[in-house]
Amino acid sequence: MANLARIGRTTVPFGQFQKAGETGRPMGTAARNTVPAANARAQPAFGKLCEGFGLQTSDVDLSRPLDAAAWERLSRAFFGGQVLVLRNQRLSAAQFHHFARHFGPPEPHVIDQFHHPDNADILILSNVQRDGRPLGLADAGTYFHSDYSYLDVPARATLLYSIEVPRKGGDTLFANQYAAYDDLSSAMKARIDPLVALHHYGNRDDLDPTSRTVASVLSGEQGRKMQWVRHRVARRHPVTGRTALYAVSGSSFGIEGMPDDEGRALLDELKQHATQEKYRYRFSYGVGDVVVWDNASLLHSATLTDPSDARTLWRITVKETGPKPPH
Numbered sequence: 001m002a003n004l005a006r007i008g009r010t011t012v013p014f015g016q017f018q019k020a021g022e023t024g025r026p027m028g029t030a031a032r033n034t035v036p037a038a039n040a041r042a043q044p045a046f047g048k049l050c051e052g053f054g055l056q057t058s059d060v061d062l063s064r065p066l067d068a069a070a071w072e073r074l075s076r077a078f079f080g081g082q083v084l085v086l087r088n089q090r091l092s093a094a095q096f097h098h099f100a101r102h103f104g105p106p107e108p109h110v111i112d113q114f115h116h117p118d119n120a121d122i123l124i125l126s127n128v129q130r131d132g133r134p135l136g137l138a139d140a141g142t143y144f145h146s147d148y149s150y151l152d153v154p155a156r157a158t159l160l161y162s163i164e165v166p167r168k169g170g171d172t173l174f175a176n177q178y179a180a181y182d183d184l185s186s187a188m189k190a191r192i193d194p195l196v197a198l199h200h201y202g203n204r205d206d207l208d209p210t211s212r213t214v215a216s217v218l219s220g221e222q223g224r225k226m227q228w229v230r231h232r233v234a235r236r237h238p239v240t241g242r243t244a245l246y247a248v249s250g251s252s253f254g255i256e257g258m259p260d261d262e263g264r265a266l267l268d269e270l271k272q273h274a275t276q277e278k279y280r281y282r283f284s285y286g287v288g289d290v291v292v293w294d295n296a297s298l299l300h301s302a303t304l305t306d307p308s309d310a311r312t313l314w315r316i317t318v319k320e321t322g323p324k325p326p327h
């Protein structure tokens with residue numbers, strides 16, 4: 001892995017890494033050493049990321065164990081906020097993995113050539129090349145989608161840990177699918193509530209393997225592991241019980257029982273609605289941010305960055321657990 005980290009937009013050697021404050025101003029290690037217990041405050045202060053959804057805090061140190069009460073607070077913030085940002089972390093692969101496991105069982109990505117050498121549950125997302133060889137998966141998910149919606153048991157949460165931030169861009173977009181469902185007309189809700197979408201690995205809007213917005217290209221063997229699966233178009237969230245539009249762009253290629261063109265037209269109409277600016281939030285990373293998002297209530301999309309402007313993150317995706325929503 002790259003042995004450089006950035007504070008704000010400045011690169012420093014990992015050995016001299018210091019936590020960045022909210023202002024981007026480096027904090028001294030003395031301040032870090034005054035933290036006595038697992039986390040800085042018994043009650044972390046959560047700030048809003050935007051009006052609609054998203055919470056952030058700088059009060060939790062994920063390199064230290066979380067007790068049951070601390071986890072309960074984070075879990076509530078996660079399901080309530082849909083996107084949870086934990087600033088200024090400094091984690092080993094093992095510590096990042098330990099935190100991710102609180103959300104559910106990690107599922108290694110099918111693209112196994114970019115698994116972290118110390119932990120196969122971590123996928124390295126990176127546009128950095130060394131000696132002409134990519135260090136990670138570049139341009140992953142640069143279209144609105146929900147992670148692992150092409151699996152029968154899809155993703156509960158995706159966690160990204162930001163290692164290198166590009167000078168420009170590198171943001172992730174989120175779109176709130178509770179709000180998108182709630183705003184549909186009663187007639188549209190009645191129409192789609194019983195419908196089941198057919199999902200497969202891929203981006204239905206771009207199947208060109210040379211394009212930067214295609215779903216990351218699989219080898220023959222990886223592709224053979226992929227199957228068609230079914231999920232409700234309007235899906236009940238398995239934890240909160242709220243209904244959200246589910247993966248109406250990305251892996252949804254049709255609607256069960258509908259002619260292909262009709263199913264596709266309905267999915268396209270729902271996608272146009274669900275990805276409108278009013279449902280979106282654009283997140284810009286700082287080095288050390290851990291971002292966790294709820295795949296059952298959000299669509300998300302990476303954004304294209306300059307391939308020569310280094311961007312590296314570690315990613316863990318955990319699957320849903322418990323009874324499956326009806327489908």
Ligand code: SIN
Nearest residue numbers: 140141171172302303
């Ligand atoms: C992803 O879809 O998991 C990647 C998001 C990003 O790199 O911004």
